[in-house]
Amino acid sequence: MSIIEMLLKELDQESQITRKMLQRVPDDKYDWQPHEKSMTLRQLAIHVAELPSWIMMGLTTDELDFATSPYDPVPVNNNAQLLELFEKSLAEGRSQLAAANEEKLEEKWTLRNADQIYSVMTKGEVVRHSLSQTIHHRAQLGVYLRLLNIPIPGTYGPSADEQGF
Structure with missing residues (x-):
C-alpha cells in the first residue's frame, strides 16, 4: 500500500467518525462554551468541519501566512450547514490527496x-x-457534547452511551 493509499484509508475511516460526532451538534447550543477561554461550540464545530480542507491547502499551496490570509470562518448556524461544510471540505481534501503523487508529499510547506x-x-x-x-x-x-448531556458516538469502539452505561 502506498503512502497516499494509506492516508486516504485513514481519511475515510476518520471521516466516518467525525461525521457521526458533527451530526450530534445541537442547533440551539452554538453559542455555548464550557469556559470563557474556550471556543464556542460553533467555533469548535466549524474548525472540525473545515480541517479536511487543510489537505487541499497543503497540497496546492506552499504556505499559509496569517498576515496576508486572515481566517474568515464560513458562517454556520445549524447542523445542516455544518454537515454541508464538512462534506465540502472532505471532498476537496480527498480529491486533492487522491490526485497527488509521492513526490508532491515531499515538497516543503510553511505556516x-x-x-x-x-x-x-x-x-x-x-x-x-x-x-x-x-x-x-x-x-x-x-x-463539549458530554458536558451538554448529549450522547456521544463511539470512535474506536462503542461509547458508554452506546453500551447503555
Whole structure:
C-alpha cells in the first residue's frame, strides 16, 4: 500500500467518525462554551468541519501566512450547514490527496505569520497534521457534547452511551 493509499484509508475511516460526532451538534447550543477561554461550540464545530480542507491547502499551496490570509470562518448556524461544510471540505481534501503523487508529499510547506515562522514541514506532514488535528479537536468536541448531556458516538469502539452505561 502506498503512502497516499494509506492516508486516504485513514481519511475515510476518520471521516466516518467525525461525521457521526458533527451530526450530534445541537442547533440551539452554538453559542455555548464550557469556559470563557474556550471556543464556542460553533467555533469548535466549524474548525472540525473545515480541517479536511487543510489537505487541499497543503497540497496546492506552499504556505499559509496569517498576515496576508486572515481566517474568515464560513458562517454556520445549524447542523445542516455544518454537515454541508464538512462534506465540502472532505471532498476537496480527498480529491486533492487522491490526485497527488509521492513526490508532491515531499515538497516543503510553511505556516507563518509574516516573518514569524511557526513550522516548516513537508506537504505529506501537512496531510498527517490535518488528520491529527481533526482527531484532537473531534475529541474536544466530544467533551463539549458530554458536558451538554448529549450522547456521544463511539470512535474506536462503542461509547458508554452506546453500551447503555
